Amino acid sequence: MIDLLTAPFLEFAFMRRALAGCVALSVGAAPVGVFLTLRRMSLMSEAMSHAILPGAAVGFLWAGLSLPAMTLGGLVAGLAVALLSGFIARSTVLREDASLAAFYLMSLAAGVLLISARGSSIDLLHILFGTVLALDDDALVLLGGIATVTLATLAIAYRPLVMECVDPLFLRSVGRASGPVHYCFLALVVLNLVGGFAALGTLLAVGLMLLPAISARFWALDLTGLMPAAVILALAASVAGLLVSYYASLPTGPAIVLAAGLLYVVSMLLGPRGGLVWRLIPARHLEA
Amino acid sequence: MTASRDLSVPGGLTFRGLTLGYARHPAVHHLDGTIAPGSLTAVVGPNGAGKSTLLKGIMGEIRPLEGEVSRSGLARQDIAYLPQAAEVDRSFPIGVFDLVAMGLWRRVGPWRSLKAHRPAVEAALAAVGLTGFERRPIGTLSGGQLRRALFARVLLQDARVILLDEPFAAIDARTTDELLGLVHGWHAEGRTVVAVLHDLDQVARHFPSTLLLAREKVAWGATPEVLTADNLRRARRLCEAWDEDAPVCRAPVAHPHDEAGHGHAPHAPAPQDHSIHDHSTRDHPTHGHAA
Known part of the structure; x- marks a missing residue:
């Protein structure tokens, strides 16, 4: 039994690399996802992940299917869209989601256009769905670096970030931290999306970021519980997805995201904090 | 009492021709005067009178359409809101x-x-x-x-200036009394407190000075002199309407600094809305009453 779980990783280097990449991604992206869901920005991050595409496409046109070039392009495009839409939301009547929707639609269309103009549909599939089983050293360093930067930034900006989430007006009224913290957080989102892009492709990049974070709401009450819970769920989904894809010869990216989705359904049903099953058990109300 | 020409009171809040609003429509129109440091001021007026807008303007949360708020010697963290x-x-x-x-x-x-x-x-x-x-x-x-x-x-927050926007709404009577005790404590410590309130009895009992606002300043000074039946009637008469086709205000542009020595509001009422520009008899706000 244990052999079944460990053999693929012991036997094949590409599985170990995939596991290492997924661990790095889980550790960094899941806490960011917790903040995203708490700020009701879940769908926004999905939109942002599409904004990465034209940058990756330019990298692809320039250097072919090379991860560093596409990552750099994606990073630039994602940051540009995040900053622009953040700026527009702060200085016009448009809310952040609306201005972002405008930008991401343009980006997605431009990205698909650019790739189709030059590459084959196989290339397009690679970019859309990722290549987690073909992570090279550069990609692993990139994913590890992103996780490190993410955790360090979250630790440094934790207090103002929480304040910005709970009561942005208050944070604006006591100092100038509000703007920098907001942009800093957007940058973290883009960084982790680019990491997710490398492993899972643009369409599923948000999968490991959001699904574990959403599931964590059924396991923990406050931030100090939510973030570890999300990381653990993301790690579990990564391992399960890799194993399933290995034994059943299924594409790895979708398998990982589906595993995270399955964990979400289980959490929703059985999670101790408001899981559906617990509603079926009648409990009398308390005295006070 | 300080005349409004005495403008650079450190720790005070001075309005010069302050016009605040949304999409060019003023919610606070050509307000002049000073909230003296250490004063305890109530801001009253009908709905839509610009009371909350005034506090947001003091915070810097919205930018003046014209004129300015000067917060001499006050940093951003010195104002709690x-x-x-x-x-x-x-x-x-x-x-x-x-x-x-x-x-x-x-x-x-x-x-x-x-x-x-x-x-x-x-x-x-x-x-x-x-x-x-x-x-x-x-x-x-x-x-x-x-x-x-x-x-x-x-x-x-331990701030020198405290702005409260309807602080006692949705709060029961006993807690309101306790919170009013805190407000008096702040006043005794020399902090400046400005509160938007609706309960005129409360204002009369607890707040030495009052600004009666109805987009324009209707009256500003010692509470018993402001909250007269006549003033309140006039405040009610000033409309809340948002006139989509309101003409451009013809008052001369208030330049933040050169009006400093000028006693009068820099304001020539347009003929067609004379009743709205019915200035109070006291153009000089009075303030600085010690409690």
């Missing part, structure tokens, strides 16, 4: 203690430990009657309890 509808996200999983402790931002910033300040936070909670609520998630508080928690946060 309790908004009417706080933007608090009540679904965020955070406890009452942490919400209130945000008031310590000026002292602890992003990294310093809260441990040393724990007694201060607990004292602030006790002052608003929320002892024992430290670990309660803010989502489980009632509207009045959340309001009290926000009051405790203002208490911790």
